[in-house]
Amino acid sequence: MVSFTSINWPNRILVTGGAGFIGSALVRQLIAETDSTVINVDALTYAGNPESLAEARHHPRHVFEQEDIRNRPALDRLFREHRPDAVMHLAAESHVDRSIEGPAAFIETNVTGTQNLLEAAREYWQALEPAARERFRFHHISTDEVYGDLGPNDPAFTEETPYAPSSPYSASKAGSDHLVRAWHHTYGLPVLLTNCSNNYGPYQFPEKLIPLMILNALEGKPLPVYGQGDNVRDWLHVEDHAQALRRVLEAGRPGRTYNIGGRAERTNLEVVHAICAHLDELRPRPSGRHEALIQFVTDRPGHDRRYAIDDSRISQELDWQPQESFESGLRRTVEWYLENTEWVQRVQSGAYREWLETNYGHRGVAE
Template identity: 60%
Template sequence: MILVTGGAGFIGGNFVLQWFAGEHNEPLVNVDKLTYAGNLDTLSSISERDDYFFEKVDIADEAEIKRIIAQYQPRAIVHFAAESHVDRSITDPGAFVRTNVVGTFNLLEQARHYWNDLPEPQKSEFRFLHVSTDEVYGTLETNDPAFCETTPYQPNSPYSASKAGSDMLVRAYYHTYGFPVVTTNCSNNYGPYQFPEKLIPVVILNALAGKPLPIYGNGQNIRDWLYVGDHCAAIRLALANGRLGETYVVGGINEKTNMEVVHSICTILDEVRPRDAGSYAEQITFVKDRPGHDARYAINPEKIQTELGFKPAHTFETGLRETVLWYLNNNEWITRVQTGEYTQWVDQHYAQARGV
């Protein structure tokens, strides 16, 4: 049995689906609070399996996490659960501290007590894999070397600061208690089932709806884009073979400006779902840049490639096309995930960004 936190979210949901689609015959319990970004529709295809279990629980709930670990007795924990949207962290930083810092501490503490009491060989085989972000490293200038595992932490938003805090707790539990942890820090993910507040799904859905395609500032912010399926493959490798106490940065080796990403989406849509007249690029709208907006992220994945044999299966072009086609073919999922809460937040946020 493995325990996954945040398995109804974007990356966690893809991980759970791939777990059962692959060669694994091991049961899995999914612990998710089901905030606005948690969506059980993502997991509808596996929800009736006898080896899949779901617990609607906040990871900051000490008693419930203790109960779940004792009940399911996992041989590993894969920790995705996090508040992850930078814009929301600016308006409500407290929620990010509670989930990302306090929640991770509670999960570590309950897992440590459980691990302490395990007999051998289960104790030596237990793993806690913590999934984090490259945003903890701050920002890069155009010619700076890419982030690697030894890059100093310089978080610039409440979101990245809260994830940096969780990373430090995980590190401390290894060095203080010998707790068997592995950490991964990934670049920007994209792909199926991503909640439509992030750049790529926002642009796809706004384009189809005839709405403005919002781009912060001048659109020259650079991100390294990683297809979510490739990220999940890297996590499985780190879980199986990662060295204890080590960090592995995971990237797609696909640096693109936001403007390049948006134009690429418009080009694909122009081909597969053309407008009545003109290009979707005509809907591009520039909005006021957000505070503390990092200029560039880039990942040097040499360590995970060399040690664990990781190699992304997707280029940005193939992954983006698959993503656009997925959103075009999954209207029911999109409709159900776009709750009133989400729609109200988007309308309010981008109205403020445009100075309305």
């Protein structure tokens, strides 16, 4: 494998959404393990948290810009002032349940925001000197949810699987993927696309399944599981994902898509039971086992049954594979939330608690 200090590795990387869950993991790695300067662009909405950047936050090679990708003049300024060699685009509204409650924000950020970024990048790229134009990359980070869902025995998603998004969130990400490909085919912009499976790990905002279950269990609250908990997801540790993103930026072929998975399909109920087992060992309940808190609630609309990733392309072409098993990664994640209660308390704002009530309060116990 080529090292991350290869001659083609960019000196200056503009990362959008770099204070979010996946973005902050990427920024932490870029600062700790490369010599690149990172221009971190984030609007700091509810899910963006500078504290998630840890030691990278105040590093001299980390430059933070609080800007919204929906603001085209701001993007033009960022390219003009910082002169990046590459863009890694992670800024997005990303929660399915929120997209059901309010889809407009997902279209504005994920579609219009991506179009703004593509146009700003294209104008900047076209004005570069030939050698710099050749090196420039626009890496768009997306989701496996654009492919729709699978039956129990269907083969896993490949990069050629037709798009069939089911939620406003996945439809908006599918739209952004199509825009990125169009800017490559129409204008020649050297793009890279990646579609990943469900991420988990430290610093994840507590509306997502794994941190929500950990934190509810610690507070003795019900653990709300949609339907019968038989929906299947492939789980990818966020640090493995960040490594894969770096590998694609370094050696991926422009115009090509790479699926990134964790090789860890589990039903939601299996995930919740595994979390409970870890907590039973690490933080026992005086009144019994944590699994007693599981409560099945009415399923959400259009809930995809199964996602699965075939990662043969990135494995064979770029020699990448996940290093973390689900068992080891989940254990580390549970331990992190137990050890970082101050971070958790600061992100659990009043607005977040209001959203929990909006999403789960009306569902009730499933019959």
